[in-house]
Ligand SMILES: Nc1ncnc2c1ncn2[C@@H]1O[C@H](COP(=O)(O)OP(=O)(O)O)[C@@H](O)[C@H]1O
């Protein structure tokens with residue numbers, strides 16, 4: 001008797017298959033032997049911008065373009081009788097556009113039906129790119145350390161010697177001694193500039209990211225972005241970030257400076273050129289971050305976008321590497337500093353760019369008691 005009672009209770013509590021599928025974040029759909037849609041879960045409704053009620057009974061060709069690689073995949077599943085995976089698919093229609101999707105087609109035994117599951121691989125690629133940013137940050141930090149230790153000390157000696165010479169000699173020789181001193185000062189200024197890369201983060205505390213952004217905006221409006229429209233779209237309920245205020249100011253100032261320069265280069269400064277600073281809270285993003293135990297929760301999102309001409313194709317793959325620049329007077333150090341600061345803060349950064357819209361999106365951890373990261 002007791003056993004029966006227990007079974008009744010548990011089966012009443014177990015949700016049915018469709019409910020489980022509806023609660024999955026990945027789009028899932030099922031087609032019958034004639035490629036008619038017979039099921040879409042909630043995520044598939046959003047993904048394909050159609051309600052299940054509308055779509056069921058329609059052929060799958062009503063959902064995606066006729067030349068979509070999905071049709072070949074369905075054929076292969078039918079021919080092979082097993083699961084088929086296709087990577088890097090683009091799915092589009094007038095209603096939606098998804099790049100970089102992985103689709104798995106699996107036959108349902110003895111029914112002629114096929115289950116299709118879709119994964120947006122973009123999110124996974126963020127991690128790959130993050131690895132690249134880390135290595136960029138490390139290489140520039142390594143170089144900064146080398147410069148500081150191997151160059152700074154001998155420079156002091158050379159400068160001191162040149163000064164002594166300056167006093168001891170006259171005429172042309174004195175001019176040469178002054179030249180040595182001036183050039184040494186120039187190298188020293190360069191080494192000083194690199195020093196920020198060598199500094200280990202310190203003084204972390206809760207920082208209100210909106211204060212940081214407002215400060216950056218004020219600086220930019222009176223400097224690199226004078227005359228450009230800077231729009232702020234802030235989520236006022238945003239919690240604090242665990243960070244170093246000065247580093248964060250430097251980070252956003254670099255992004256805003258690049259944005260302003262991109263707009264100026266595109267020649268739009270008089271008209272519609274604008275920079276948007278946006279914040280939001282997205283609790284969904286959890287990553288198993290390289291180099292750290294456990295998973296990171298990065299719900300705080302800050303985006304800096306501009307309406308400039310977009311990132312040149314040639315530099316995209318190496319964007320965060322030091323000394324990479326397309327500007328005549330550029331240093332190519334801005335984004336590698338950004339990479340370093342993002343890394344110091346345990347965050348990640350994503351880039352999306354096309355002509356007319358470039359955005360750098362930062363994902364940062366919040367100050368949370370339970371987070372091992374902030375302890
Ligand atoms: N918002 C942007 N729009 C277009 N291109 C950009 C943007 N931000 C960065 N870039 C590209 O990335 C390169 C590297 O940027 P950065 O590291 O800040 O160095 P720098 O600004 O000194 O060139 C720039 O030269 C530019 O080609």
Ligand SMILES: [Mg+2]
Pocket residue numbers: 254257258333334335
């Ligand atoms: Mg720059």
